[in-house]
Amino acid sequence: MIRRFGVATAVVSAVAALGLVGCAGTDGTEANPTAECGPSTARVESDAVVPVTTDPPSVLPVTVTGVDGRTVTVTDTSRILPVNLYGSIAEIVFSLGLGGRVVGRDTATTFSAATHLPLVTPGGHDLSGEAILRLNPTVVIADESIGPPEALEQLRRSGIPVLLVDDEQTLAAVPRHIRAIAAALGVDEAGTKLVARVDGEIAAARRTAPAGPAPRIAFLYLRGTAGVYLMGGRGAGSDEMIRAIGAVDAGTEIGLAKFRPLTSEGLINAAPDVILVMTEGLHSVKGVDGLLAMPGVAQTPAGRHRRIVDMDDGILLNFGARTGTAIAALAAAVYECGEARP
Numbered sequence: 001m002i003r004r005f006g007v008a009t010a011v012v013s014a015v016a017a018l019g020l021v022g023c024a025g026t027d028g029t030e031a032n033p034t035a036e037c038g039p040s041t042a043r044v045e046s047d048a049v050v051p052v053t054t055d056p057p058s059v060l061p062v063t064v065t066g067v068d069g070r071t072v073t074v075t076d077t078s079r080i081l082p083v084n085l086y087g088s089i090a091e092i093v094f095s096l097g098l099g100g101r102v103v104g105r106d107t108a109t110t111f112s113a114a115t116h117l118p119l120v121t122p123g124g125h126d127l128s129g130e131a132i133l134r135l136n137p138t139v140v141i142a143d144e145s146i147g148p149p150e151a152l153e154q155l156r157r158s159g160i161p162v163l164l165v166d167d168e169q170t171l172a173a174v175p176r177h178i179r180a181i182a183a184a185l186g187v188d189e190a191g192t193k194l195v196a197r198v199d200g201e202i203a204a205a206r207r208t209a210p211a212g213p214a215p216r217i218a219f220l221y222l223r224g225t226a227g228v229y230l231m232g233g234r235g236a237g238s239d240e241m242i243r244a245i246g247a248v249d250a251g252t253e254i255g256l257a258k259f260r261p262l263t264s265e266g267l268i269n270a271a272p273d274v275i276l277v278m279t280e281g282l283h284s285v286k287g288v289d290g291l292l293a294m295p296g297v298a299q300t301p302a303g304r305h306r307r308i309v310d311m312d313d314g315i316l317l318n319f320g321a322r323t324g325t326a327i328a329a330l331a332a333a334v335y336e337c338g339e340a341r342p
Contacts, residue, residue, distance in 0.1 A: 042333035058186035076138035085145035088320030095321035129154035169237030201324025218272035222281035264296025
């Protein structure tokens with residue numbers, strides 16, 4: 001299942017606009033994020049995806065090579081379909097100024113500018129070839145996080161150019177994804193502008209921990225209705241976000257890679273000061289109290305202090321054009337308590 005404002009001052013303003021409530025100590029210093037704040041939400045008040053330009057002209061045709069080694073020639077970008085498991089491809093296409101040409105969306109594309117578009121993943125996370133063909137796209141941009149492969153092959157057989165970009169979830173991969181998508185759509189100049197903006201936002205949003213030991217954060221992927229409980233480690237994507245705010249990824253520290261089944265012993269050994277979850281995942285286990293009732297959770301420092309931080313599913317592991325905003329919101333929730341949850 002898991003698979004800019006350009007300058008520092010603007011990102012600081014964006015953080016102030018998030019509507020996050022601080023949790024300072026009585027002496028005016030920052031509160032200890034592992035003990036004093038309790039549950040909180042990393043919240044971005046606006047889900048606006050801001051384009052770097054308005055409907056830039058595409059210089060076509062272009063021939064590009066996908067991550068699968070296939071050469072793809074794009075001759076028409078009037079009807080674009082961007083799809084993947086994280087919603088990041090659509091976010092980048094809209095940020096390039098091409099949102100008016102997008103004809104459909106995946107389940108993970110939840111920002112308001114795109115929610116009116118028809119879903120092409122009606123069953124959840126699998127593409128429907130028939131639903132896509134009804135939209136008559138002139139180009140499809142996807143990555144290997146989404147499938148099934150048979151649906152993509154069906155589109156290729158129908159003559160639709162299908163480009164696969166890589167699905168690496170790291171900060172370093174964000175500008176690479178932007179450039180690849182911009183090149184395929186014939187808008188390299190807009191791509192260059194977007195890379196500069198996103199790089200600036202990420203650099204400005206990165207944080208170091210307050211004085212003292214960096215907090216240990218464990219990311220848990222929860223889908224209680226499906227009985228899926230995983231802990232993230234090295235290469236899961238969550239580790240990149242945790243390091244970006246100056247914290248320690250507890251899963252990586254105990255030797256986990258990607259996502260591994262959650263066990264009470266593993267969680268207790270990880271000893272997280274903060275547990276990070278997606279908002280819908282938290283809802284699926286009946287909230288903070290339901291999470292604390294899971295085996296091992298109450299025995300961790302995070303559990304003892306009810307130090308649970310949740311963040312919207314559509315942005316936490318997105319690694320799209322709003323990555324800087326996501327980092328800023330997560331840092332505020334961890335170090336300044338964010339918006340308190342009941």
